[in-house]
Amino acid sequence: MSRIRFDQDIQPLSEFRAGVASYIKQINETRRPLVITQRGKGVAVVLDVAEYEAMQEKIELLEEINKADVQLSSGLGMDSKAVRAKLLSRFKNEG
Numbered sequence: 001m002s003r004i005r006f007d008q009d010i011q012p013l014s015e016f017r018a019g020v021a022s023y024i025k026q027i028n029e030t031r032r033p034l035v036i037t038q039r040g041k042g043v044a045v046v047l048d049v050a051e052y053e054a055m056q057e058k059i060e061l062l063e064e065i066n067k068a069d070v071q072l073s074s075g076l077g078m079d080s081k082a083v084r085a086k087l088l089s090r091f092k093n094e095g
Helices: 013-018 020-030 049-073 080-094
Strands: 010-012 034-038 041-046
Touching: 010 013, 013 020, 013 034, 020 034, 020 041
Parallel strands: 010 034
Antiparallel strands: 034 041
């Protein structure tokens, strides 16, 4: 996702309503989010769908990394040699 350009990517709700189509086009072309303000405060962010999906995937990956880190810190992990041996024994037993 591209960084927000404060001069272009922050718009009051009234201007967003008046020019929704052009703002959606801008979001799709620039891949930058648009911050919508109301009474001078940020109230919403509009994102391109592909950018949103990419962001969700990154969040899920970070959550998995955090979960793995917690498990390793709790002593629930296995070193690579032990994992390899366990997988090889499974394959031998299935085949």
